[in-house]
Amino acid sequence: MSNSLSQMTPAEIAASLNLKPFQGKQIFRWIHQKRVFDFDRMSDLSKDLRARLAEGFSANQLELVRVSASPRSEGTRKALFRLADGETVESVLIQDRERSTICLSTQVGCAVKCSFCATGMSGYSRNLTPGEIVEQALYLLRDEEMGERTPNIVFMGMGEPFRNYDATVAAIHLLMNPDGLGIGARKITVSTVGEIKGIERFSQEDWQVRLSVSLHAANDATRTKLIPLNKKYPLDVLLAAVRAYVERTGRQVTFEWTLLDGVNDSRKDAQELIDVVRTVKASVNLIPYNPVAGLGFNPPPLERCEAFRDALVNAGVTATLRKERGQDIDAACGQLRRQHVELAS
Numbered sequence: 001m002s003n004s005l006s007q008m009t010p011a012e013i014a015a016s017l018n019l020k021p022f023q024g025k026q027i028f029r030w031i032h033q034k035r036v037f038d039f040d041r042m043s044d045l046s047k048d049l050r051a052r053l054a055e056g057f058s059a060n061q062l063e064l065v066r067v068s069a070s071p072r073s074e075g076t077r078k079a080l081f082r083l084a085d086g087e088t089v090e091s092v093l094i095q096d097r098e099r100s101t102i103c104l105s106t107q108v109g110c111a112v113k114c115s116f117c118a119t120g121m122s123g124y125s126r127n128l129t130p131g132e133i134v135e136q137a138l139y140l141l142r143d144e145e146m147g148e149r150t151p152n153i154v155f156m157g158m159g160e161p162f163r164n165y166d167a168t169v170a171a172i173h174l175l176m177n178p179d180g181l182g183i184g185a186r187k188i189t190v191s192t193v194g195e196i197k198g199i200e201r202f203s204q205e206d207w208q209v210r211l212s213v214s215l216h217a218a219n220d221a222t223r224t225k226l227i228p229l230n231k232k233y234p235l236d237v238l239l240a241a242v243r244a245y246v247e248r249t250g251r252q253v254t255f256e257w258t259l260l261d262g263v264n265d266s267r268k269d270a271q272e273l274i275d276v277v278r279t280v281k282a283s284v285n286l287i288p289y290n291p292v293a294g295l296g297f298n299p300p301p302l303e304r305c306e307a308f309r310d311a312l313v314n315a316g317v318t319a320t321l322r323k324e325r326g327q328d329i330d331a332a333c334g335q336l337r338r339q340h341v342e343l344a345s
């Protein structure tokens with residue numbers, strides 16, 4: 001919806017309604033800081049302005065269908081949204097005592113079709129708009145008093161962010177806006193499967209937003225089996241792009257490695273990863289696979305996950321293995337998928 005205000009900056013709101021800059025800010029604050037989408041409740045706006053808004057604009061584009069709590073860990077909430085064209089997306093909020101993390105989707109489905117991923121299996125419909133991306137966070141934080149503690153944001157939901165580059169970047173700017181959620185760049189992480197052009201463009205952004213690269217295997221045969229895109233951008237091409245990114249920005253990247261039983265969890269796999277990290281400044285985030293019915297992959301037993309991590313750490317690689325609750329954000333993220341059946345019922 002072109003008249004949706006959630007994806008406009010304060011200046012854009014002011015310009016499209018012919019308002020003074022401070023009025024653009026007021027409306028932006030209602031939507032992003034107070035998470036109020038009902039113009040009637042925007043009590044410091046004049047009646048006239050509220051009527052004009054109601055006539056020609058909407059504050060939001062998403063319809064919240066359902067929020068469900070995770071059966072496995074309290075503090076985890078998954079939201080299902082319906083878009084104006086009937087498509088659906090999901091996002092997740094994970095909270096524990098120390099921090100909260102929100103996992104956002106950037107596309108409906110994903111055309112990359114990684115063989116272990118629920119989103120890839122569901123096919124690809126379309127890109128999300130910046131408003132549709134930001135609103136996932138606004139809805140999930142609707143009843144939260146954040147105070148000083150803003151959440152972490154990870155772009156690890158449905159879709160490949162670098163195949164929807166401009167909308168992802170616009171959404172990040174909205175999330176960082178000090179009149180909105182005001183989330184610090186360092187608390188935002190974009191995860192890419194390895195879209196080279198996106199990595200190049202991202203290195204030119206003048207900010208401290210973090211980059212994660214989904215590696216999952218450090219030899220081409222295994223990586224191609226998991227990620228068909230590896231045929232187009234094999235490891236040497238991908239790693240050259242990551243190296244160039246690190247050199248240009250001086251920022252560290254994180255490699256994500258979804259641990260799959262018998263696929264990428266051996267001592268040899270760990271050694272190949274160690275060899276890669278010797279040539280690229282990166283830390284490693286190990287994510288035990290969250291099984292998706294019908295895809296034929298399983299997580300390794302815990303001891304094997306720990307042995308993999310220990311091999312990395314003993315070789316001087318910074319590696320984390322998130323278990324139990326902490327692991328949930330990654331695992332829950334990786335499991336997002338479209339829920340036609342549930343919606344229809």
Ligand code: SAH
Nearest residue numbers: 117156159160191192193214256289290334
């Ligand atoms: N398309 C991007 C971002 C979304 S996926 C990417 O691939 O990086 C975010 C992360 O979740 C990726 O590292 C992905 O490999 C991982 N993932 C996907 N499905 C998963 C699952 N079922 N269990 C654990 N991790 C999964």
Ligand code: SF4
Nearest residue numbers: 110112114117120193
């Ligand atoms: Fe797409 Fe990422 Fe899933 Fe691969 S892992 S299909 S790139 S969402």
